[in-house]
Amino acid sequence: MKRPANWSQHLGAALLVLAASLGTTYWLWQHENQNALMDKRAQADFNLRAFLSRIEQRMLAHEQMLRGIQGLFAASEQPVTRRAFREYVAALRLGADFSGLEGVGWVPLVTPAERAAHVALQRQQGVPAYDIAPVAARPAWAPLSQLEPALASHAQSVGLDLFADAARQAAMLRARDSGMATITPKLTQLLETGAKVKAGFVMFLPVYRRGGVVDSLEARRANLIGWVVAPFNMEAWMASLYGEHAAGIDVRIFDGIEITQQAQLYDSGVPGAWPGQRSDEMLEYLNVAGRSWTLAVRSLGVSGAYASRDQSQIIARSGVILSVLLALLTWVMVSDRSRAMVLAMRMTSELRETKEHFELVFDTSPDAVMISRQADGRIIDVNPGFVAMTGYTRADVIGQALAGLAMWKTAEDRDSYLRELREHNGCENLEAMFARKDGTQLVGILSAQPANFKGVACFVGVMRDITARKVIENRMAHMAQHDPLTGLPNRALFDDRLHQAVTQAHRNRTRLALLYIDLDHFKPVNDTLGHATGDVLLKLAARRMQEHVRASDTVARIGGDEFVVLLPTVQDREDARSVAEKIREAMSEVFDLNGGHTAHISSSVGIAVYPDHAIDEIQLSKHADDAMYQAKQMGRDRVVFFGEFHPRRHAATMRVAPD
Amino acid sequence: MPKFLPFLPRFFLRLFLVMVVWPLCTAATAAVRPDCSRPLTLGLHVHGLLYSSQTGTGIDKDISDALAQRSGCAITTTVLPRARIWQLIESGALDFSLSGISTPEREKFASFVWYFSNHYYLLVRQDSGVEKLPDFEARPQLQLGVIRSFRYGANANQWVDQLAAAGRISYASDLEPLYQVLLLGRIQGMIIEPFDMMDIQGTQVKDVTRVIAFDDPAIPHGLIMSKKSLSQAEQAKWRALVDELRQDGTVLRIFEKYFSPDLARSMVNF
Numbered sequence: 001m002k003r004p005a006n007w008s009q010h011l012g013a014a015l016l017v018l019a020a021s022l023g024t025t026y027w028l029w030q031h032e033n034q035n036a037l038m039d040k041r042a043q044a045d046f047n048l049r050a051f052l053s054r055i056e057q058r059m060l061a062h063e064q065m066l067r068g069i070q071g072l073f074a075a076s077e078q079p080v081t082r083r084a085f086r087e088y089v090a091a092l093r094l095g096a097d098f099s100g101l102e103g104v105g106w107v108p109l110v111t112p113a114e115r116a117a118h119v120a121l122q123r124q125q126g127v128p129a130y131d132i133a134p135v136a137a138r139p140a141w142a143p144l145s146q147l148e149p150a151l152a153s154h155a156q157s158v159g160l161d162l163f164a165d166a167a168r169q170a171a172m173l174r175a176r177d178s179g180m181a182t183i184t185p186k187l188t189q190l191l192e193t194g195a196k197v198k199a200g201f202v203m204f205l206p207v208y209r210r211g212g213v214v215d216s217l218e219a220r221r222a223n224l225i226g227w228v229v230a231p232f233n234m235e236a237w238m239a240s241l242y243g244e245h246a247a248g249i250d251v252r253i254f255d256g257i258e259i260t261q262q263a264q265l266y267d268s269g270v271p272g273a274w275p276g277q278r279s280d281e282m283l284e285y286l287n288v289a290g291r292s293w294t295l296a297v298r299s300l301g302v303s304g305a306y307a308s309r310d311q312s313q314i315i316a317r318s319g320v321i322l323s324v325l326l327a328l329l330t331w332v333m334v335s336d337r338s339r340a341m342v343l344a345m346r347m348t349s350e351l352r353e354t355k356e357h358f359e360l361v362f363d364t365s366p367d368a369v370m371i372s373r374q375a376d377g378r379i380i381d382v383n384p385g386f387v388a389m390t391g392y393t394r395a396d397v398i399g400q401a402l403a404g405l406a407m408w409k410t411a412e413d414r415d416s417y418l419r420e421l422r423e424h425n426g427c428e429n430l431e432a433m434f435a436r437k438d439g440t441q442l443v444g445i446l447s448a449q450p451a452n453f454k455g456v457a458c459f460v461g462v463m464r465d466i467t468a469r470k471v472i473e474n475r476m477a478h479m480a481q482h483d484p485l486t487g488l489p490n491r492a493l494f495d496d497r498l499h500q501a502v503t504q505a506h507r508n509r510t511r512l513a514l515l516y517i518d519l520d521h522f523k524p525v526n527d528t529l530g531h532a533t534g535d536v537l538l539k540l541a542a543r544r545m546q547e548h549v550r551a552s553d554t555v556a557r558i559g560g561d562e563f564v565v566l567l568p569t570v571q572d573r574e575d576a577r578s579v580a581e582k583i584r585e586a587m588s589e590v591f592d593l594n595g596g597h598t599a600h601i602s603s604s605v606g607i608a609v610y611p612d613h614a615i616d617e618i619q620l621s622k623h624a625d626d627a628m629y630q631a632k633q634m635g636r637d638r639v640v641f642f643g644e645f646h647p648r649r650h651a652a653t654m655r656v657a658p659d
Numbered sequence: 660m661p662k663f664l665p666f667l668p669r670f671f672l673r674l675f676l677v678m679v680v681w682p683l684c685t686a687a688t689a690a691v692r693p694d695c696s697r698p699l700t701l702g703l704h705v706h707g708l709l710y711s712s713q714t715g716t717g718i719d720k721d722i723s724d725a726l727a728q729r730s731g732c733a734i735t736t737t738v739l740p741r742a743r744i745w746q747l748i749e750s751g752a753l754d755f756s757l758s759g760i761s762t763p764e765r766e767k768f769a770s771f772v773w774y775f776s777n778h779y780y781l782l783v784r785q786d787s788g789v790e791k792l793p794d795f796e797a798r799p800q801l802q803l804g805v806i807r808s809f810r811y812g813a814n815a816n817q818w819v820d821q822l823a824a825a826g827r828i829s830y831a832s833d834l835e836p837l838y839q840v841l842l843l844g845r846i847q848g849m850i851i852e853p854f855d856m857m858d859i860q861g862t863q864v865k866d867v868t869r870v871i872a873f874d875d876p877a878i879p880h881g882l883i884m885s886k887k888s889l890s891q892a893e894q895a896k897w898r899a900l901v902d903e904l905r906q907d908g909t910v911l912r913i914f915e916k917y918f919s920p921d922l923a924r925s926m927v928n929f
Contacts, residue, residue: 041826049742049807052832056743178712180738217714257839283829283845284807285836287705287740290712292836 010335018327025319032312044282044299047249052286052295058241059288062101062230063181065092066205069104069228073207080106082125082146089148100237101230102193103154105147107162107172107204108226111140118145122159131159138163142172144229147192156194162229165191168202174290175204176224177217182290186255186265192231199234199265201255203289238266254294257285265293367464370402374450374457377401389444389465391437402461409433409441417446421459425450431466443467483557485535486542494556494564498617501568505610512568512610513576514620516628517545517583519561520602520636533593537601540593544586549579564624573609573641580605580639588637602637604628613642693896695732701755702744703736705833706806708854708917709758712738718854719757721913722774725904726755726882730897740832742808744883751887755897759883762810770894772901773881774910776929779811781871782859783848784841792818792871795848804829804837804846811850812875819850838864853922877929 072088073080080088089104110118115132122130122145132143142163147154162168167184168191175182184202189195192202204227208214212223238253253266259277281296362369368386372379379397387393390407397405408414413432420427426449434442448461481493489497498514505512519541526534538561545555545563554566565583570576587603606628614620623642631640701723703710710717720736727734734755739747747753749768761771781792789795795803796818803822807830810816822828829846831837837849842863851859851870859865882901884894904910905927914923 038824052807053743053746056740056832174713178715180712180715257836257843257845282826283840285804285829285831285833285840287832287835292831292839294836 006338007335010331010338013334014327014331017330018323021323021326022320025316025323028319029312029316032315036312040299044249044297048251048282048284048295048297051249051251052284054241055286055288058237062098062203062232063205063289065094065098066104066181066203066228066230068092069106070205070207073225074210076210082122082127085146086148086150099240100233100235102190102195102200102233103147103149103151103231105144105192105229105231106226107142107144107229109140109142109224112137115141118143122146127158132161133159134161134164136161136164142169142227144192147229151193153194154192157192160191162191168204171202171291172204172206172227175206175227176220178290179206179208179214179220180290181205183288185291186234186263190231190233192229195233197233197235201232201234201265203230203232204228234265238268250298250300252281252296254296256292257294259283259294259296263294365462367462368444370397370461370463371451371453371458372402372461374459377403380453380456380458386463389436389463390434390442396437407434407436407442409435417448421448426459441467443470486539486557488542488546488563489554489556491556491558494554494558494566495617497554498566498621501566502610502615502617502620504568506615511570511572511612512566513570513573513579514608514610514624515565515567515576515580515583516606516608516621516624517563517565517587518604518628518632519563519587520604520632522561522601525599525601529593529597529599533595533597536593537591537599540591541587541601544589545583548582548586553579564621570609573607573612576607576609577639577641580607584637584639604631604636605639606631606642607639608642693730693732693893693900695730699732699734699754700752701726701734701736701757702739702747702753703757704739704741704744705835706741706758706855707834707852707858710738718913718917721916722757722882722904722910723755725909725913726897726900729900729904729909741806742832745808748883748885749887751885754885754888756883758880760810760878760880762816765810765883768886770884770886770898771879771881772884772898773879773929774901774905775881775914775926776877776879777853777926778877779815779873779875780851781848781873782841782851782864782868783871784844784867785869786844786867787847789848789871792873796821799825799827801847802827802829802845804831804840804849806831806833806837809850812873812878814875815850815873818873834858838862842867853926854917857917879929 069085069088072084076084085106092104094101094104108118110132119131130145132141138161140163141161144157144160144162147157162172167187171182171184182204184204187200187202188197190197190200190202206220206224207226207228208220208223209225213219214223234253249268251266251268252264254260254263255265256263261274278296278298281298284295284297286293286295362383365383365385366388368389369383370379370386371381378399378401382392382394382397386397392405392407403414403418410433413430413434417427417430417432420430426447428447430446432444432446434444436442443466444463445466446461446463448459451458451460453460481489481496483490501512504510519538522534522537525537538557542555542557542563545565549555549565549567552568554568556564556566558564565579567576567579584603584605587601591599591601593599606624606626608614608620608623608627610620613623627640627642627644630642630645631638634640634645703717703719703723705712706717706719708717709719723734723736726732737753744753744756745765748756758775759765759769759771761769781789781795783789783795787795787798787801789798789801795801803819805819805828811819819828829837829840834849834851834855837846838859840846841849859868882897884897886894889897911923911927914927917923918926
C-alpha cells in the first residue's frame, strides 16, 4: 500500500492522541490509586479506632468491676471478711467477658503495728498457714491476702508481699496517689497466681478508709487501707477482646513507648522471628489505666469487599485499550480525511480544468455554439463565435426560440432543422442559408446534439460558417464545367445538358437541334497574330454566338475553334437554320482585335435535329459533326443540315442507328 | 453631722443594693438553676494543666467543681480519652465535658459555652530544621504527633488534615507518650496549648524543641453540652450559669491558679 505524502503527520496526530489519552489514563489511574490508598487508610483508621475503643471499654469494664469491690469495702460497716470477699467475687460471675482476668484479690496495707493482728485474722478466717512473705522489714507491707477464685495453685501466692516487686509497688503507689486504677508494666510472671505468662499485667485500684476524705493527695495517702488487685494474662485478654473482628489491620501492642521484643504485650500476626519496627506500621499511643501502651498498626492485604472498590487496574487496562482504539480511530479519520481532501482537490482541479477547457472552447471557437432547451427551443446561451458570425448579440437571442429567429433565410432550412431534431434527436452537417443581422448572406453547416446543461435537457448546436468555402466550391464547379478562355460550358457540361435535353425532348415529343460550328480561317490568324490574339478572337466569337441564341439555349466550346450550340426546343428545321444563319452572319463580320488588328473569318455550321436525324445524343453529335464537315467541304461559310447533300448516307445512318 | 453628709448618698445606695437589688438578682438566678433531679456526668481528659491523672487536679477539675457547686447538682466526673468523650457526648451517654472547641460536625450534637480562648502552637524538634510551619510540610520524613479527635483553628486543622492524608500523623490518647516519642525522635512535632507549657518547663523536651505559633486567631474553648441528653432549656440554664461564673470572676480566679495573672486575663477575657 502506498503511503500518503503526509503519513508522518497522520501518525503524529495518532501518537499525540495516544499520548494524551494514555496520559489521562495514567492520571486517572494515579487518582484512583490515591483514592484507593486513602480508602485503605480510612478503613484501617476506622478499624483501628474500633479496636482502640474496645480496649478502652474493656479496661473500663475491669476498672468498674474493681470499683465494685472498692464499693464492697466502702459499704461494709464491719471489716470485709474473706468469706464476704469470696462470695462477692463469686457473685460477679466473671465469665467469658472477663477472659484473661486470672483472679481478683485483696491487698491490704499492713503496717508493722498491724501485722500480727492481720496475720492472726487471716489464719482465723481460714488460712492456717498464712503469713507475710518475704519477711523483710518495711515501713508497710502489701500482702496478697486473698485471691479469688481460690485455686490450689494460688496457695503459694497468698501472703506474698507485692511491695517486694518494684513494678507492682510503683503501680500501687500511683493508684494510691491518683485514686484511679493503674496497671503495672509488662510482666511475664504473675506472682499473684504463681503462673508464668507470655505477657501480662496487674491492675490495682486503691481502697480508702470508709468515710475518709480523699480530695487531696495527702488525704488519699493517709486514708489508704489497701488495693483491689487483678492479674491479667494478656494473650487470653486480647483473644476475647479482639476475636476475629480485626479486619484489615495487623496490631502489635507494646508496653510503654519502646518497640522492643521485651516490651511486646501482644502480636495479632503470625508468630515468627522478631521483625523489629516495621516501616509500614503506624504508631498510636494509648493511655491505659495510667500507663502508655504503643499500638503498632499495619494495614493488611485488602479484603474482598475493599478490593472491589479499587478500580485502578480496571481503569489502567480499559484506559490503555481505549487509548489505542482512539489513536487508531484518529489515524483512520485523519488519513481518510486527507485522502478525501486529495481526491476532492484532484476532482476540483479536473473540474476546473474541464470548465476552463469548455470555456476556452466555448469562448474562442470561431464556430457558433447555441444551447437551447429541448422543451421549448428557447436559447439559453450562445458563444462569442455566434455573435461574431451572425451579428446578433446575446441579448438579442437568449430567451428566443431558435426556430423563431429572423436569421433563417428560408423556411425550408428551418423546417428541415426542426424535423431533424424531432425525428433524430439531433442533426449532423445540415447546410442552411442564413441572413446575418446586417442582411448579408451566410451559409452555415449546422450540427446539434442533445445534452444536459445545469440539469436541463438541451440541444447544443454548432454552426460553422461555410460561406467562403461555398464560393470556392461554386467557382471550382464552374471551372470544371466551363471553358476557361471563353467562359462557355465545356464538353462535359454540354454533354450533360444534351443528355437532359434529349430526355426532355423524348418525353415531351418535341424537337431539338444540335449545331456544330467550326471557325473558318482561324489558323492563319493564330499563326500570324499569335495565340493571344487568337484567344481574343475566340472570346469575341463566343460572345457573338451567345448574343444570337436564347437564354435557354447553350453555347459550348468543344475544341480549339469548334463550338456547339444546343437549341433544346425548335419547332422545325427552319427554326434551327434561322439561328444558325444568324450565328454564321455574326461570324463573318469583322472582328476588332486588340492592337488595332482586325480579323475576317467565317464559320461552317452543321445541324442535326432530334428526332429527325438521330434519337440519341451520340448519333446526333456525330451527325451534326458530319454536317459541319460537309459545310467545310462545300466551301465554308455556310449552314448544312445533316443529310442535306448525302441522302444515302443519311438514310443508311438512320437505318443503322436503331441497331 | 455635716461631716457625714457627703457619705450619706453612697451609704443609701449600698443599702439599696443590698436590700433590694441583691435579693432580686439571687431570685432571678435561682429561678434559672439547672435541673438537678438526676445525676449528671462530666468527662475529663488528661491534658496538661487541664487535668492530671497523677494529682487528680487541674483547670477542668476546678471548673467542674465550680459548676457542681454553683448549680447544686451532683456531677460525676470520669477520666476518659478525648475521642471517647466526643463519642459519648454525641450518643448522649455523657452530659458534659470541658475545654471543648467547636467544629461544624460537633455543632450537630453538642453546644458550647465559651469561657476561655487560646492559641495553638507547634512544638517542633530543633534538629528537624523547621523554622516556620511550611518547613514541616515540605519535609516528607517529618511526623506529627496529635491527640486523636483533637481539632484546632481553621489553618491548623487544614495543615493537620493534609499531613493525615499523607500518612504523616501518629495519634495518641494523651500528650504524655507524645513527649516521650518526640524525645526519641520518632515524631518531630506536636501541637500544644498554653496549659501544656508547664509540662515541658524544666524538662528535656524544652531543651530540644522550639515553639512555632499557628496563624489562627485565639480559639474559644468552653463547656461541652450534649444536645441529646440536655434539652434546649437546660442548655440555656447551664449557659447562663457559666456566663455567671465568668462575670463574677470565678473563671478568672481558677485560671490565675495556674497561669500568670496577665496570661490568665488574656485567656479568659476574649
